[in-house]
Amino acid sequence: MSFIQRVIPNFTIRRVAHTAAILGSIALLAALIVYLSESALTTPVFVLLVIGLGGLSIWLVLAPDELRDWLMGRQVYYGIGSFILTLIVIAIATVGYSLAVEQNVIIDLTETQNYTISQPSINVLENIENRLRVLSAQAESAGIESDLHFRLVGFYTREQLRDQKSAEFLLRQYVEASTAGLRLEFYDPDVNPLLARQFGYSVIFDNTQITSGPIFLALYDGDQLLTVENIGEPTERNVQNAMLRISLAGEFKVYFIQGQLEADITIESDVGYSAAALILRERGILVDTLRLQDVEAIPEDATAIVILGAQAPYSQAQVDKIADYIERGGRMLVLADPPYADSRDSTLPNRFMLEGDSFNTYLWETFGVRFRENLVADPASSARNEFILTGLRVNTGSPPLRDFQNVPMVMTLARSLDIVEQPTEKQAEYVRSIMILAATSAFGERNLQVVDLGNLSEFDPNVDDAGDQVLATAIYRVNELEQEVQPRIILIGDSDWLANLYISPEDGSDGVLGNILLWANIAEWLTGYADLAEIDVASRPDLLPLYATSKELSRIQFITLFILPSIVLLVGGVVWVVRQRI
Amino acid sequence: MIEVQGLVKRFGDFTALNHISFKAEEGEILGFLGPNGAGKTTTMRILTGYMPPTDxxxxxxxxxxxxxxxQVRQRIGYLPELVRLYPDMTVRGYVEFVAEMRGLKNRRQRAEEVLEMVGMAHRAKSLIRTLSKGMRQRVGLAQALVHNPPVLILDEPTIGLDPQQVAELRTIIQQLGRQHTIMFSTHVLTEAEQVCDRVVIINRGNIVAEGRPDELREKVQDNTRVFVRIQGRFDEKKLLNMLNTLNGVEKSEAFQGGFVVTAKNNVEIRPSLAKAILEQGLNLLELRPLAITLEDIFLEYTRQ
Amino acid sequence: MRNIWTIFKREIRQYFVSPIAYLVAFAVLLLLGLSFNTDLDYRVANQLRPDATLVLSNFAFLMVFFAPLLTMRLFAEEAREGTLELLMTMPTRDVDLVIGKFLGAWVYYCVLLALTLVFEGALLSITNFGPEGFPLRSRVDIGQIIAAYIGIFLYGGATIAIGLMFSAMTENQIVAAFLSMAVLLMLWVGDIAGLVPASILSTEVVEALRVISLQSHYSSSFLRGLIVLEDMYFYIAIMVVSLFVTTRLVESRRWR
Known part of the structure; x- marks a missing residue:
């Protein structure tokens, strides 16, 4: 003993016991950690366990009184009591958290209700799930076992877990509303690259242009992926559109009329109209062309016909076929340009929809609307040319534009519409709802001979059309829902706004957002798609870029960087000085 | 009012209190005496519920x-050692805060009363940080008194005060003693002697003596000590040797220009002492029993 | 209950008479002002949409560093200065003491938070309530701002409760502040743990970190205009657990 004490001063048996106890505890802790990480009773775990128990036994043998004191002591009693109580509180809190997650209570305070799914959305979901049941029943009756179900699949990388979470808040509501086992799944595209490729996931974030994904609606049979529909960013509208595309695939068909020098929907250059057709196809709408001369009547499967910038007049026979179609509840969009030679074919002046021709007369007599022979000029236009119309006034009260977002829109070389003031009995069967007006400064230039690009027009009160220049109007039956058939017509005095240049320019830029939205709104209203996809998205000025004058900015700087901190400092200083004097 | 039974407090290996027991009756002023580190503050902290006893x-x-x-805390007014008060509060603000914590209704009135009682009414609006040590001590006393508690525990209330303040504070404590049970600790002994009904002397965690101050004095006085002052030429060492050899003398030592001679077993040594000194040819200027103060008792008990 | 109110009043008064509280407010507002104005200029110059919640997420981040400064003194200073001794010998339940101090700090935090409304007001003055004209004014979503404030309010409560816990753990204010800063920072960055390569942190760990992260419970819900029960519950649970532990820590002085 004395020898040991010489080597290690302060040596006592108690000290040995303490050291053994500490080492033993550390070894036990290490054993636990290793066991948890390997989740198996491996050799190192065993060795550590033995060391730990050995150390504690040495302590027990060498200092038996300590354990007894320790166990009997009040510190241990209260310490362990507090510790256990704390564990219980944490456990209750954790259980409560998972209960809270299950409750799925979300209050959406956003003005535009970005995260709330509306009843129409639930109806659409019901609709697709009903179709799914029919498909399943068909398969079963054919003796094929099937487990058809939809999944909402999101692809988020580890870095985007945050976005995933907020997507989850919206998408969870669909799962909640589902009656056919809709599932919500999230994958990391970096971890599951094959799956991501299968879904066609491709997201380019650096220019915020999202090509495909991150959310998809997928139809599965068991674990087998059948079809994928891109949803894009998780918004109610996107989800609903994807669901509609799946449930309405092939239901809608739009014919572009050909034969009277209409615009070509196959040309992909800036002056072509291929993008217009593409946007329809993306919505699951079938697109075809139709020559009225070749058919007895417009086919039954036509959801709508589009007359896109015709240059030649329609014959009485053609108009009769159109009238017959409308009688049957057909839907029609007419985009007519001003009757003068435009750049597309400068040899022939445009003779479509002249005042008094059979088509225009039909429109006037039946619906109380006709195209005027004018060219709308806006001397106050902010564009470089007065025939490029900006500052268009959009009537969001008009049914096709109900969820139109108030963003800039452009029309060029347009003609205006004449709308009957005292409708006849026949005309009174229809509602004429003005959709777009030119700016208040615009007028209809009648002198089409002198008007040429580059020349300035001049308002002649005796000839020219004054007052509000109607550029687009929608026509539908009074009390539409009570009618047997529901024809719908949209007349627009310009076709150029729909050219690729405006809705999908070749240079890859975004185009004019207002024009794209106008086309989408028109298509959805005419096909009846909008009646299904009825989301009241209020106009979204929050999508506009921030604008402030430099004066406003410097005022804000003055207030927030000078006044506010100074007041705080001043109050603090006053308090300090006052208290120094007490 | 205060009953302590076998109180033990250990801090790790250090035993601060080793089975101490004492009592204080209602209306009694109990002095708690002991050198620094004897366990006075620890005992008081245990009594006020700030600290638990080990046993x-x-x-x-x-x-x-x-x-x-x-319940204990509701019935105690406590003035801790080195009263720490919130420096950024005013005197009245602080006392009212304590009054509110104590659940008093007429806080303002009560605060004014106690501040008047401790003589701090004129500084009621001052920030505590601007007060001197003595003044803080008095504010501390005021907060201890504000709810008129049955038991007052004062830890070294006079420390850091100037003599006049000490005297004032003693008067206050004596007055309070009529309605309150007061336990106060001190290492200034005259104070305990003047103020206390009973004294407990504690040293190194043990109670070494307990009783009324005069009782204690008697106890010690049994062990008679005599003070002698001598005139004339003498060798101190030789003289001490001579005194020690006297019959009945336990020991002797030089003390304040004279000598203190302690007798064995209460033997009356004064006559033989006087005789022996005179025999040496010296003049006896003074011969008296040494006045026993609490200080002596204290030294006596804490020396061991 | 009565004592909670008494302690609360004392604490809140303490904040408003202490120069430190004003300096903290000054520093926070100045930093927020700088980031706010830089962001405004950038968005106007680059024609980006306004972000009304940027000030709040910056505020929340600053609180990782400033909340410990607000809470460090609550128990650590009292223990160090010795004032705790008198406080603990008052007839007050320890839980009242803890809640009173917590509420005091939280209300001071709310005052700071309320001052940030100036930034929202400035933003609204050039958006929703800006003089109309061309180009059109953008709009910010006021509902979203309200939700974000509710979230940051709760988040603040959680940070303060955590800070308070560390203050009760040690007698050293600086240690208390550092510990709570470290913990708050970890709980804050837990939200973006996904940025750490998968070779270091597995995805399961990242997801687990997000569940306990203080930031993730407001960044994907409150800041986007949503009040989600589980996120609200999370902050309240953090407060309750932290205050419970704090109470046990304070109480442990009586039996240790």
């Missing part, structure tokens, strides 16, 4: 300080 029991007004801490 043993303490009851205040019939309530266990550990099990019924809240």
């Amino acid at each position: 043993g029991q303490a009851r205040v007004a019939g309530f266990d300080v550990f099990e019924q801490s809240l």
Whole structure:
């Protein structure tokens, strides 16, 4: 003993016991950690366990009184009591958290209700799930076992877990509303690259242009992926559109009329109209062309016909076929340009929809609307040319534009519409709802001979059309829902706004957002798609870029960087000085 | 009012209190005497519920300080050692804060009363940070008194005060003693002697003596000590040797220009002492029993 | 209950008479002002949409560093200065003491938070309530701002409760502040743990970190205009657990 004490001063048996106890505890802790990480009773775990128990036994043998004191002591009693109580509180809190997650209570305070799914959305979901049941029943009756179900699949990388979470808040509501086992799944595209490729996931974030994904609606049979529909960013509208595309695939068909020098929907250059057709196809709408001369009547499967910038007049026979179609509840969009030679074919002046021709007369007599022979000029236009119309006034009260977002829109070389003031009995069967007006400064230039690009027009009160220049109007039956058939017509005095240049320019830029939205709104209203996809998205000025004058900015700087901190400092200083004097 | 039974407090290996037991009756002023580090503050902290005992029991007004801490705390006014008050509060603000914590209704009035009582009414609006040590001590006393508690525990209330303040404070404590049970600690002995009804002397965690100051004095006085002052030429060493050899003398030592001679077993040594000194040819200027103060008792008990 | 109110009043008064509180407010507002104005200029110059919640997420981040400064003194200073001794010998339940101090700090935090409304007001003055004209004014979503404030309010409560816990753990204010800063920072960055390569942190760990992260419970819900029960519950649970532990820590002085 004395020898040991010489080597290690302060040596006592108690000290040995303490050291053994500490080492033993550390070894036990290490054993636990290793066991948890390997989740198996491996050799190192065993060795550590033995060391730990050995150390504690040495302590027990060498200092038996300590354990007894320790166990009997009040510190241990209260310490362990507090510790256990704390564990219980944490456990209750954790259980409560998972209960809270299950409750799925979300209050959406956003003005535009970005995260709330509306009843129409639930109806659409019901609709697709009903179709799914029919498909399943068909398969079963054919003796094929099937487990058809939809999944909402999101692809988020580890870095985007945050976005995933907020997507989850919206998408969870669909799962909640589902009656056919809709599932919500999230994958990391970096971890599951094959799956991501299968879904066609491709997201380019650096220019915020999202090509495909991150959310998809997928139809599965068991674990087998059948079809994928891109949803894009998780918004109610996107989800609903994807669901509609799946449930309405092939239901809608739009014919572009050909034969009277209409615009070509196959040309992909800036002056072509291929993008217009593409946007329809993306919505699951079938697109075809139709020559009225070749058919007895417009086919039954036509959801709508589009007359896109015709240059030649329609014959009485053609108009009769159109009238017959409308009688049957057909839907029609007419985009007519001003009757003068435009750049597309400068040899022939445009003779479509002249005042008094059979088509225009039909429109006037039946619906109380006709195209005027004018060219709308806006001397106050902010564009470089007065025939490029900006500052268009959009009537969001008009049914096709109900969820139109108030963003800039452009029309060029347009003609205006004449709308009957005292409708006849026949005309009174229809509602004429003005959709777009030119700016208040615009007028209809009648002198089409002198008007040429580059020349300035001049308002002649005796000839020219004054007052509000109607550029687009929608026509539908009074009390539409009570009618047997529901024809719908949209007349627009310009076709150029729909050219690729405006809705999908070749240079890859975004185009004019207002024009794209106008086309989408028109298509959805005419096909009846909008009646299904009825989301009241209020106009979204929050999508506009921030604008402030430099004066406003410097005022804000003055207030927030000078006044506010100074007041705080001043109050603090006053308090300090006052208290120094007490 | 205060009952302490076998109280033990250990801090790790250090035993601060080793089975101490004492009592204080209602209306009694109990002096708690001991050198620094004797365990006075520890005992008081246990009594006020600030600290738990390691073992043993303490009851205040019939309530266990550990099990019924809240009831005990309601009945105690406590002035801790080196009163720490919130420096950024005003005197009145602080006393009113304590009054509110104590659940008093007429806080303002009560604060004014106690501040008047401790003589701090004129500084009621001052920030505590601007007060001198003595003044803080008085504010501390005011907060201890504000709810008129049955038991007052004052830890070294006079420390850091100037003599006049000390005297004032003693008067206050004596006055309070009529209605309150007061336990106060000190290492200034004259104070305990003047003020206390009973004294407990504690050293290194043990109670070494307990009793009324005069009782204690008698106890010590039994062990007679005599002070002698001598005139004439003498060799101190030789003289001390001579005195020590006297019959009945236990020891002798030089003390304040004279000598203190302690007798064995209460033997009356004064006659033989006087005789022996005179025999040496020296003049005896003074011969008297040494006045026993609490200080002596204290030294006596804490020396061991 | 009565004592909670008494302690609360004392604490809140303490904040408003202490120069430190004003300096903290000054520093926070100045930093927020700088980031706010830089962001405004950038968005106007680059024609980006306004972000009304940027000030709040910056505020929340600053609180990782400033909340410990607000809470460090609550128990650590009292213990160090010795004032705790008198406080603990008052007839007050320890839980009242803890809640009173917590509420005091939280209300001071709310005052700071309320001052940030100036930034929202400035933003609204050039958006929703800006003089109309061309180009059109953008709009910010006021509902979203309200939700974000509710979230940051709760988040603040959680940070303060955590800070308070560390203050009760040690007698050293600086240690208390550092510990709570470290913990708050970890709980804050837990939200973006996904940025750490998968070779270091597995995805399961990242997801687990997000569940306990203080930031993730407001960044994907409150800041986007949503009040989600589980996120609200999370902050309240953090407060309750932290205050419970704090109470046990304070109480432990009586039996240790």
